[in-house]
Amino acid sequence: MTPAASETVAKAAAVTQASVEQAHVALRGITCVFHSRGRSLHALGPVDLSLARGEFFSVVGPSGCGKSTLLDILAGLNPPQTGTAHFEGKPIQGVPDGVGVVFQEDASFPWLNVHDNVAFGLRRAGVEPAEIKRRVDYAIGFMGLKDFAAAYPAQLSGGMRQRVCIARTLVLQPRLIMLDEPFGALDQQTRLIMGDELLRLWRETSATILLITHALDEAAMLSDRVGVMSTRPGTFIDIIETGWDRNRDSRVVSTPHFGDITARLWEKLRVEALKMMSTNETRSS
Amino acid sequence: MLRFAIVALLVAAIEILCRLHIIPVDVMIAPSQMAAELVKILVSGEFSADIISSIANVLISTVLSVTLGFVAGLIIYSAPILRAALEPLLASYYAVPTFVFYPVFVVLFGVGSGAIIAIAVLLAIVSMITATLNGLDRIPRVLRKTGRIYRMSRIKTALMIELPSAAPSLFTGIKLSVAYSFIGVIASEFILSGSGVGYAIAYAYNNFETPRMYALMLLIILLVTGVNSLLNGIDRRLQSQRHR
Numbered sequence: 001m002t003p004a005a006s007e008t009v010a011k012a013a014a015v016t017q018a019s020v021e022q023a024h025v026a027l028r029g030i031t032c033v034f035h036s037r038g039r040s041l042h043a044l045g046p047v048d049l050s051l052a053r054g055e056f057f058s059v060v061g062p063s064g065c066g067k068s069t070l071l072d073i074l075a076g077l078n079p080p081q082t083g084t085a086h087f088e089g090k091p092i093q094g095v096p097d098g099v100g101v102v103f104q105e106d107a108s109f110p111w112l113n114v115h116d117n118v119a120f121g122l123r124r125a126g127v128e129p130a131e132i133k134r135r136v137d138y139a140i141g142f143m144g145l146k147d148f149a150a151a152y153p154a155q156l157s158g159g160m161r162q163r164v165c166i167a168r169t170l171v172l173q174p175r176l177i178m179l180d181e182p183f184g185a186l187d188q189q190t191r192l193i194m195g196d197e198l199l200r201l202w203r204e205t206s207a208t209i210l211l212i213t214h215a216l217d218e219a220a221m222l223s224d225r226v227g228v229m230s231t232r233p234g235t236f237i238d239i240i241e242t243g244w245d246r247n248r249d250s251r252v253v254s255t256p257h258f259g260d261i262t263a264r265l266w267e268k269l270r271v272e273a274l275k276m277m278s279t280n281e282t283r284s285s
Numbered sequence: 286m287l288r289f290a291i292v293a294l295l296v297a298a299i300e301i302l303c304r305l306h307i308i309p310v311d312v313m314i315a316p317s318q319m320a321a322e323l324v325k326i327l328v329s330g331e332f333s334a335d336i337i338s339s340i341a342n343v344l345i346s347t348v349l350s351v352t353l354g355f356v357a358g359l360i361i362y363s364a365p366i367l368r369a370a371l372e373p374l375l376a377s378y379y380a381v382p383t384f385v386f387y388p389v390f391v392v393l394f395g396v397g398s399g400a401i402i403a404i405a406v407l408l409a410i411v412s413m414i415t416a417t418l419n420g421l422d423r424i425p426r427v428l429r430k431t432g433r434i435y436r437m438s439r440i441k442t443a444l445m446i447e448l449p450s451a452a453p454s455l456f457t458g459i460k461l462s463v464a465y466s467f468i469g470v471i472a473s474e475f476i477l478s479g480s481g482v483g484y485a486i487a488y489a490y491n492n493f494e495t496p497r498m499y500a501l502m503l504l505i506i507l508l509v510t511g512v513n514s515l516l517n518g519i520d521r522r523l524q525s526q527r528h529r
Binding site: 075077094095097099100101103105106107109110111120121124152154 | 425426427428431433434435436437441445446449450452526527
């Protein structure tokens with residue numbers, strides 16, 4: 001190795017070290033392998049990723065590529081086999097303080113009304129009642145649930161229930177909000193509206209957002225950056241900067257730039273999706 | 286409303302048939318006479334001890350089968366190997382007429398409340414075990430995950446998420462346990478007791494005291510209907526939260 005080259009390597013290592021400390025979220029060399037009944041499945045990695053504080057980052061990828069596994073690692077629900085995961089400079093061990101997660105499935109508690117659903121986490125955290133009331137009222141108002149505070153989830157539509165889950169996360173004032181295909185079960189119009197609400201929430205809270213989605217338009221419209229993952233074992237094959245300004249909303253979908261972004265995303269993803277389908281076909285035949 | 290009309294109509298029909306002596310008096314007495322006899326019995330307090338003893342046995346059997354059934358359900362749920370072995374047995378359990386074991390219980394507990402409660406519990410407990418397993422199975426995985434995100438301890442998650450989530454199924458188990466306890470207690474009193482409403486009915490029957498027998502039967506029906514509609518009311522309130 002030439003002196004110049006080794007210097008570059010050393011510099012790169014130093015940059016990596018610095019970025020672990022500065023980045024809001026830092027993943028280095030993360031891999032995840034699942035073992036079941038004597039067989040092992042390499043689900044994810046190696047993955048390197050740094051998220052800046054207050055960034056809106058989306059992950060797209062073919063189904064089964066390990067997107068949700070990535071989220072589980074970041075949320076401290078599942079430790080990786082190798083690599084390091086840091087949140088705010090501290091290694092992730094168990095669910096970190098300041099992290100909120102919104103799942104694809106309806107996670108509202110059917111036995112609690114909307115108000116109590118939203119207040120659940122605050123009560124567990126031992127926040128005083130006056131503060132709970134203030135924050136819950138704000139979150140319910142913010143998500144447009146004011147008239148439904150006394151309603152039970154069963155009385156609400158799927159979109160409204162997902163709003164409850166977002167309000168429930170928002171109320172804890174997380175610094176990192178992760179959403180795992182949160183609008184997957186909703187119709188197209190509702191998804192665009194919910195996307196706008198997510199952007200509004202992002203601007204308001206200045207939290208870092210990690211959105212996992214299979215919808216390219218959603219990723220292109222909402223994000224500062226979009227990471228494209230390969231088929232299993234998932235790794236990032238491209239990271240695209242959208243260049244939107246902070247005050248964007250769903251109307252960007254009619255701009256030519258939006259078309260460019262989705263075109264590039266699809267170009268990368270199409271190859272992976274085809275690979276995915278062919279492996280499925282060989283498996284089923 | 287229609288249901289009420291049907292019952293009223295049936296009662297009225299029996300009443301008329303009895304009054305016209307199409308049904309002979311020694312076979313069945315008119316419902317109005319049953320009610321009158323029941324009031325008389327209740328006022329005289331002649332059977333108060335029997336009534337109280339039956340209700341107490343039903344209550345004890347229900348409490349025992351609900352708590353034991355719930356605990357057994359938890360244990361079976363947490364041991365998948367045990368569960369795989371037991372599940373077919375649980376599923377076919379009610380094919381076995383539990384009452385055939387009454388001689389065994391008489392040997393074990395003697396004649397009296399002990400044996401009666403044992404049979405009633407044996408009859409009721411499996412419905413509670415099944416309901417518990419059902420309730421635990423139906424807890425959505427995402428709710429447990431939510432508990433972890435809230436950094437709740439295992440016990441907190443069990444009490445504040447899993448228990449309320451399984452509550453409707455558990456309540457169904459309680460409802461069934463009450464019904465089976467009633468059946469178990471009253472039926473056992475016929476064969477292995479010297480007290481209780483079941484015994485009193487059998488005694489009246491053997492001594493050709495038809496009015497008394499029917500009055501006591503009416504009492505049982507009223508009691509079971511009352512308890513059941515109370516439980517159904519609670520059940521509906523629980524369910525109405527969860528369904529439109």
